[in-house]
Amino acid sequence: MTAFQNAIYADLDNMRFQYESESSIYTEKLVDGRLLFAGFQDNGTSIYEHMDLKDKPSFDLTIDGESLYYGWEYSDFVSTRDELGSTIGTLTLKHTRKSIQLKIITSCSGFGFFKRSMEITNLSNETTFGLTNVTPFKGCIWNITDNIADNLRDDTVAPYSVGRFKDLYWANEGNFAWQAIPVNTGIFFNSTFGMSGHSSPFFILRNNINGGYFVCQMGWSANWKTAFFADYFNDSRLPNKINLNFEVTPVTPSPARLIAPGETISAPDMHFGLSHVDLDTAVQNLHGYLRQFVLRQVGDGLQPVIYNQAGYMVPGYKQPDMSEEGLKHEVDIAAELGAELFMVDAGWYGNNGQAGTDWGNTTGDWHASDVLPNDLFPVYEHARSKGLKCGLWVEIETAGAKSKLAEEHPDWFLEQYGRTFPRVLDLSKPEVKQFVESEIIRLVEKYQLDMFRLDYNSSSHDGGFNLKDGRNENTHWRHMEAIYNIFERVGKRFPNLQLENCASGGGRTDIGIVSRFTTTWVSDWFKMPRTVRILNGMSMALPPEYINRSYSPGMEGNLDSQMHVIMMGHPMLCGITPSLAAANPAIMACAKKYISIYKDFIRSFHRTSKxxxxxxxxxxxxxxxxxxxxxxxxxxxxxxxxxxxxxxxxxxxxxxxxxxxxxxxxxxxxxxxxxxxxxxxxxxxxxxxxxxxxxxxxxxxxxxxxxxx
CATH class of the missing domain: 2.60.40.1180 (Golgi alpha-mannosidase II)
Known part of the structure; x- marks a missing residue:
């Protein structure tokens, strides 16, 4: 573990708090009941207090429709250090009019990066509060006052740009592009699918005049919004200035969360860093920070080569094509290629003897299909005899229309606009959360799994609504709390278990859920040339060893190029051949060659690579x-x-x-x-x-x- 220069300076006389992570210095100040975003430097030199920004709150909070970004008084400040080497400052504030306490937790973690957490506590003994909305982090990232008119070159240069993934839709993940932020014109980006989308709450701000990059991610796996405004004040009577304001927020219908008396909830974590370096170094700093302080790894962190059973054997994922014999043949192919983990994909579960039943209709019944009379035990035993580890696909948050679970528990689904939302279980209900967690644990223990693959193929958009205390609480917030909590506990219970995150491909690539898993499907589009762009873009937001890329039948381009893509990420293969007997020797030799290159060469430095x-x-x-x-x-x-x-x-x-x-x-x-x-x-x-x-x-x-x- 690398040692870093991290420090916190709290000037309690002036209520000024300075957080340092290497050469990045973030300053906040409590003034007139507002916690202000006072300044951010990227060169290791602190600003003077008289240079602090005086009008930029660092967060926004609305409870029961009342804005609470102001009206706060100081209660406590504590500085600690954790086992990873981060220096952590916890500022406690209490509201002067409402019985709300905030803990603003800022971690200085090296690489010029910080983590911002916010805990919201209801101090009332009898009143339940409704969270209308919260913006965990906002402010003015740059404040330029020197020679603006000249440096803007007569308005031909936008002072700031934002780099983000410009597409929100399936199969277009990782399409990174820069967009100019016009002066005095706000722009925003958001997701609307009920997931973090096939984009991500990730962005890079670039100062086009004075240089520097601000990199930011929010850990939130439901709908979100990022917004930017270049405020250009050009009154000839006063000094000109041009500020870049930003904010990042989860988006959900109100109340997003009811907070019971004495209850504490957490806003989504923010991860951000500022640096005056080139783009490559800014991205490398992000990767270094994520690897050391945020992302989960198992053992030495070296990612296994995965062979996925769905390929020739399960065209269209039709469940009746599943069989013990077929799975064992796929195991033989995986072993021959040099793969290290055999993944059983969709279709192994439920009453699948009914012709035409596809993989989505019986999710929720997590017991082996009647087309697997001996269960999966002989398949996994065969795989382990070949030296392979074993994984299993489960879409644990859903129940298909033909499942027994849907028949027995119709009240377990999301309720949206007076009707039942199909397939999606409502994990905001304690009994549903308990069932989901117990099923995950049961499956891991039953099959002694080495990898658990979580999929999620539904878009709930605005989410569901549950009537509580006379108010319709939205389900997104509690659902995300449940998923995060479940997989945190599962990860601790099974410390050697690989957890793979998949959500209709790249529907959840935000750092909130990715941080609780060991690898992520950033997309399930594997066709050239777009698969290259997906890898290229997503390896800006995430280190490449966490990015699952796959070879699948029906790809465009030559075989070498397909192999080049997946070996630069976390490789998975399927559909190489219908059987060993029918294998094309040239294809097998090519696949074996690149698997060896990955295992013997690339993987040796992959998880620490720049x-x-x-x-x-x-x-x-x-x-x-x-x-x-x-x-x-x-x-x-x-x-x-x-x-x-x-x-x-x-x-x-x-x-x-x-x-x-x-x-x-x-x-x-x-x-x-x-x-x-x-x-x-x-x-x-x-x-x-x-x-x-x-x-x-x-x-x-x-x-x-x-x-x-």
């Missing part, structure tokens, strides 16, 4: 032009880079100039699939680069580098 995005923005409907990713070990002794020719490229060559190598060293270079090997200096690879020539679309080359003595 990621360089040579093409952070990939345009086009599916991904046009060229894409290049480079991963380098911390000691710069190993590196892997892949260059992809996508569609609509204007030229046949791309020159890759490596960013992370030791320029004073020599490297052994190996290029796949051509197989050429040679020695080159780090200086030449960085300054002159390697020219990759590909004269047809959807092809690629992978470059493996090893430092020579």
């Amino acid at each position: 990621v360089y995005h040579h093409t952070p923005v990939i345009p086009g409907a599916d991904g046009s032009g060229w894409a290049a990713l480079e991963y380098v070990s911390e000691d710069r002794k190993k590196a892997v880079a892949t260059v992809f020719r996508l569609v609509n490229a204007d030229v046949d060559c791309y020159t890759l100039k490596f960013k992370g190598l030791d320029k004073g060293a020599n490297y052994h270079v190996r290029i796949e699939p051509e197989g050429s090997e040679f020695v080159a200096s780090g200086y030449a690879l960085a300054r002159e680069g390697l020219t990759i020539e590909l004269d047809t679309a959807l092809t690629s080359q992978m470059i493996l580098l090893t430092l020579l003595p």
Whole structure:
């Protein structure tokens, strides 16, 4: 574990609180009952108190329709240090008019990053309060006053830009793009599906005048909103200024959460950092922070190569195609390829003997199908005899229309606008939460699982509503509390259990749920060229070893390129061949080669690698032009880079100039699939680069580098 320079300075005489994480300094001040976002520096130099911003609250809170961003008085401040090395400041505030207490918890964790948590406590002995809404974090990230008119170049330059995933819909995850923030015009982005969406509450703000990046993520797996406003004050009588204001908030119908007397709830966690560096370093700082302080890992954190049973065997996931014999054949394929974990996917459960019953209609009945008369035990025993670990797919938050669970418990579903919302269980109900958690534990223990895959294929949009104390409380908040709480306890109960997060592909890629799992499906679109853009973009928000990418039948492009994509993420394979007897030797050899490259080379430094995005923005409907990713070990002794020719490229060559190598060293270079090997200096690879020539679309080359003595 790396040691960091983290510190907190609390000036209680002036109610000024300064939080330091390496060279990033965040300052707040309690003034006239408001906790202000007083300033944020990225160069390690503190500002003077007279330079504090005086009018930017750092949060917003509305209880029963009454705004409570003001009216607070100081109660306590405590500074502590946790086992990971973070310095934590807890500021306790009490409201002067309403019986509400806030604990504002700020963790300084290194890499220039901070975590902001907010606990809301109802101090009343008899009154239940309704949370109308909360904005856990907001403020003014930059405040420019110098030579604005000249530096804006006559309004031809937007002072600030925001980088975010611009698409919200399935199969378009990770489409990172920059958008200018026009002066005096607010812009916002949000999700509406009841999940964090096929986008994510993640963004990067860029100062286009003075430089610097602000990176922010909210841990929230339901609907959200991020908003930005460039406030340009250009009155000729006064000094000009241009501020960039931001806010991040969960979005749900009110009341989002009823808070009982004496009860404490937590707002979504915020993770943010400011740095005056290049984009690659800003992203690397985020990855370093997430890996060390936020994300869950099992054992040494090395990700297993997964073989997923659904492929040739289960076309369309029709359940009657499931069989013990077929599963055992899939196990044999997985073992032959060199995979390490065998995943049983959708369709293993429920009364599946009924023709035409698909995988979604019997979720909720988590017992082996009648087409598996011996249950899954012989399959898992066969897998373990081949040296494979075992995983299981479960969509635990749903119950299909033909399930026994739906028949026996019709009151367990979301109620929305006076009707039952199909498939989605209401985990805000204690009995449903208890059932879900007990079923997860039962399945893990019954099959001695090594990996539990959670899927969620429903969009509840506004969520459901439950009548409590005469008020219709929305279900999103309690549902997310339940899911987070369940998997925190499951993770502690089974410390060696891999937890895989999947939600209709990339429906939940926010840091709230990802932090409780060990790997995540960022999308279930695996077709070229878009799969490259998904990997490219999502590896900005998440470290690549947490990003599940898969080879599946029906892909575009050549086999090498498909393998290059998945080996740069957390690899999963399925549908390589219908059987070992019918296997194509060339396909098997190619897959084996890249699995070995991943296990023997890439994985050895994957989870600590520095990621360089040579093409952070990939345009086009599916991904046009060229894409290049480079991963380098911390000691710069190993590196892997892949260059992809996508569609609509204007030229046949791309020159890759490596960013992370030791320029004073020599490297052994190996290029796949051509197989050429040679020695080159780090200086030449960085300054002159390697020219990759590909004269047809959807092809690629992978470059493996090893430092020579």
